[in-house]
Amino acid sequence: MNEEILINVTPQETRVAVMQSGVAQELHVERAASRGLVGNIYMGKVARVLPGMQSAFVEIGLERAAFLHVADIWEERASGGGNGESGKPAQKPIEKILAEGQPLLVQVVKDPIGTKGARLSTQTSIAGRMLVYLPQDPHIGISQRIEDESGRQLLRDKVQQMLPADEKGGFIVRTMAETATDAELLNDLQYLRKLWQDLRAKSLSSPAPSLLYQDLSLAQRVLRDLVHDNTDRILIDSRENFLKLQAFARDYTPNVLARLDHYTGERPLFDLYNVEDEIEKDLARRVELKSGGYLIIDQTEAMTTIDVNTGGFVGGRNFDDTIFKTNLEAAQVIARQLRLRNLGGIIIADFIDMETEDHRAAVLAEFNKALARDRTRMTVSGFTQLGLVEMTRKRTRESLAHVLCESCPTCGGRGQVKTARTVCYEILREILRESRQFSAREFRILAAQVVIDLFLEEESQSLAMLEDFIGKPVSMQAESSYTQEQFDIVLM
Numbered sequence: 001m002n003e004e005i006l007i008n009v010t011p012q013e014t015r016v017a018v019m020q021s022g023v024a025q026e027l028h029v030e031r032a033a034s035r036g037l038v039g040n041i042y043m044g045k046v047a048r049v050l051p052g053m054q055s056a057f058v059e060i061g062l063e064r065a066a067f068l069h070v071a072d073i074w075e076e077r078a079s080g081g082g083n084g085e086s087g088k089p090a091q092k093p094i095e096k097i098l099a100e101g102q103p104l105l106v107q108v109v110k111d112p113i114g115t116k117g118a119r120l121s122t123q124t125s126i127a128g129r130m131l132v133y134l135p136q137d138p139h140i141g142i143s144q145r146i147e148d149e150s151g152r153q154l155l156r157d158k159v160q161q162m163l164p165a166d167e168k169g170g171f172i173v174r175t176m177a178e179t180a181t182d183a184e185l186l187n188d189l190q191y192l193r194k195l196w197q198d199l200r201a202k203s204l205s206s207p208a209p210s211l212l213y214q215d216l217s218l219a220q221r222v223l224r225d226l227v228h229d230n231t232d233r234i235l236i237d238s239r240e241n242f243l244k245l246q247a248f249a250r251d252y253t254p255n256v257l258a259r260l261d262h263y264t265g266e267r268p269l270f271d272l273y274n275v276e277d278e279i280e281k282d283l284a285r286r287v288e289l290k291s292g293g294y295l296i297i298d299q300t301e302a303m304t305t306i307d308v309n310t311g312g313f314v315g316g317r318n319f320d321d322t323i324f325k326t327n328l329e330a331a332q333v334i335a336r337q338l339r340l341r342n343l344g345g346i347i348i349a350d351f352i353d354m355e356t357e358d359h360r361a362a363v364l365a366e367f368n369k370a371l372a373r374d375r376t377r378m379t380v381s382g383f384t385q386l387g388l389v390e391m392t393r394k395r396t397r398e399s400l401a402h403v404l405c406e407s408c409p410t411c412g413g414r415g416q417v418k419t420a421r422t423v424c425y426e427i428l429r430e431i432l433r434e435s436r437q438f439s440a441r442e443f444r445i446l447a448a449q450v451v452i453d454l455f456l457e458e459e460s461q462s463l464a465m466l467e468d469f470i471g472k473p474v475s476m477q478a479e480s481s482y483t484q485e486q487f488d489i490v491l492m
Contacts, residue, residue, distance in 0.1 A: 003231045007219055007245075008270050009238035014218045017275045018226060024278045025373075026226075026339045029403050030218035037062075037108040037118055038396050039127065039215030041199060044120070045208035046102045051095045057117070058106060061209040064117040068106065070094040074123035074136050103208040111397050114301055126192050126199075126213070129224055129252050130177035130185055131159070133192035135169040145175040162186050169196070176228070219245055223253045226375075233259045237269040282340050282400055289333060293326040297337065299401060303346035306334055310352060320359070323352045327363045335370030344376070344395020353387050364389070410483045418485050420450045424459050427451070428466055430489055435470040442473045442492035449478040451487065 003025075008015040011032065018026035030036060042060040049056045057065035070093070098104070110119035126133045140159050142152045155173045162185065171192075177185060199213050206212060216224060219241060227234065234256070236242040242262040249257040263269050270276045281287070287295040289311070296307040308330040310322060334349055349367075354360050360383055367389065368380060378393040407413030418426075431443050445455070455463050455476055467474050475492075 003228075005222060005226060005231060005234045006269055006273060006275065007222065007234065007236045007238075007241070008268075008275075009219065009236065009241045014241075015270065015275075016218060016222055016226075017270065017273065017278075019273060022273065024273070024275055024340060025336060027275075027279065027282065027342070027400055028218055028222075029400065031403070036215075036218075036397050037111050039108065039213075040211060041105065041107045041124055041126075041213040043203050043206045043208045043210050043212055044104050044106045046098050046100055046104055049095055049098050049100060051093060054094050056094060056098050058104060058120055059209045060106065060108075060118070060120075061211065062112070062118065064112060066106070066108070066112075066118040066120045067116070068104075068120040068122070070097070072109070072119075072121040072123070073097055074121065105203055105212075110395065113395070113398055113402065124196075125172075126195055127174075127215075127224070128188040128192045130174050130180050130188045131192060132172040132174060133169060133189075133196060134171065135196050137170045138168055139170045141170070141172040143173060143175045143177075146173070146178050151178065158182065158185060159189070162189055164193075167193075169193075179229075220248055223249055223256050227253070227256050227259070231259060233261050235261050235263045235269060237263045278340070279400075279404070282337070283405060287333060287337060289326065289329050291326055291329050293330065295330060295333060295337070297341070297343075299341075299343065299399065303348060304343045306337075306347065306349045308334075308349070308351050320355055323354055324359045324363070327351045327354065327359075328366050331363055331367035332370045335367065335374065338371075338393060339374055339376075341400045342397060343399055344393045347391050347393060349389040349391070351387070351389060410485070417483070420448075420454045420484060421459070423447065423451050423485055423487060424454050424462070427487055427489070428462060430487075431466060431474060432470065434489055434491065435472060438491055440472065440491035442475060444490040444492055445474065445476045445487065446479050446482065446490060447476070447487040448482045448484050449480065450484060452476050452478040 002020070004019040006017040006019060008017075013029060013031040015030075016026075016028040017024045044058040044060040044066070047057045047059045047065050054070040056068045058068050060066050073094070104122065105124065106120040106122055107124045108118045109121045112118045123137065124135055126135075140156050142155055146152050146155070155177060159171055159173060162182075171189065177188075180188075195213075202212050215221070219236070222234070223245060234245075236245060239262055242260065246257065246260055249260060265272065268276075270279075285297060287297060289295070293311040294309050296309070298305045298307075308327060310326050330351060337343070338347070351363060354363065364380075364382055371378060371380065374393075376394050378391060381390040383389055408415075411417045427445055427447065431445075434440075434443070445452070463474060
């Protein structure tokens with residue numbers, strides 16, 4: 001299925017939409033004030049070692065210290081295994097590897113999310129167009145998306161022959177290298193080695209903490225990572241950035257150059273393709289299905305839950321058929337929503353209960369087929385005994401909702417507020433509490449209009465009883481700026 005990529009650039013932010021058949025499939029947002037950190041390499045300083053958690057906090061110059069687990073300390077894994085293979089756990093406890101105040105070369109592997117600091121690794125990797133350089137890992141890996149075994153071995157042999165005799169690192173061959181020439185592969189290899197040498201030299205003279213290497217901007221990463229053979233064109237609505245991307249493409253992605261196009265229309269690019277409307281929909285909790293059913297998507301710090309409901313769909317021959325068709329449609333929409341919203345971590349999908357094993361198998365197959373279009377690594381565990389589909393999707397950057405939204409100041413992110421009656425009773429208890437602590441002539445309630453109205457009407461008897469009990473008058477004042485839960489008791 002052919003794609004178009006739309007790039008909307010303003011001085012404040014860059015937004016990217018990946019379109020298929022005129023419908024948005026992925027959305028990416030990068031703001032100048034809070035640019036993503038994944039891929040950045042820092043000279044950090046160990047701030048605190050936590051033996052009980054086998055982890056350390058490392059200062060890298062951000063608002064919060066970053067987090068480093070012992071399993072992400074590459075030197076220890078390499079020395080423990082002795083063969084440079086990745087995935088080896090550290091053989092020593094972290095307190096014998098790191099000490100407070102120690103300088104340390106680290107790379108960000110996960111952006112800060114919510115209250116959590118960035119996640120670090122001491123295994124560095126630098127991505128090029130066709131190769132990923134692993135300076136500390138002397139093996140050559142091939143992208144899993146290259147499925148032809150003979151082609152995989154040919155690429156491995158090519159890269160192996162290009163390596164200098166003194167090379168101690170290794171490479172991962174990216175999907176784009178499958179059709180690359182030997183000259184292109186060699187240029188990418190030499191560029192990445194030179195970049196690492198410069199970075200190492202810079203690390204020897206840089207104070208800790210300091211930034212040594214910053215990953216490409218979002219627009220440049222689009223040309224490096226998102227463009228493939230089925231991408232028809234890339235539309236950029238900023239002439240200045242169009243020229244910058246042309247220059248970048250000439251040097252690093254020449255096969256993309258012909259597909260770059262400057263959008264000059266009067267109507268905003270995202271309006272023309274209805275992307276603005278799609279962004280609004282993707283911030284909503286409820287997602288409508290064409291059949292009349294709907295999804296409810298709830299994102300929490302621990303996991304994301306997706307509930308499938310039939311809603312008003314009654315189109316099947318029988319109830320089982322209706323459920324089956326709703327679940328089939330939901331499987332496709334859920335896969336698209338995961339990409340659009342950039343949801344990661346643990347994800348639980350609660351499809352409508354199906355009686356037959358054939359229906360469950362068909363829905364799971366449809367779900368896996370839809371997920372196959374996703375570039376992000378994930379695992380799907382299938383249906384549990386409770387009829388839920390458990391899966392994980394790699395989370396490296398903030399979700400779309402976390403980038404564009406914040407917790408509601410009125411409800412504190414709960415998604416609901418206390419009723420006016422609940423607030424009334426809280427006020428009565430607070431007046432009783434303060435009457436026992438302070439000697440006042442009068443108590444005045446400052447609250448939202450809806451709360452004051454309740455005191456004047458249905459709860460007027462409750463307020464009168466309190467006045468009689470404490471022997472002091474209570475007056476009221478409506479405050480238009482107060483939320484429903486907000487109130488103050490003034491002692492007169």
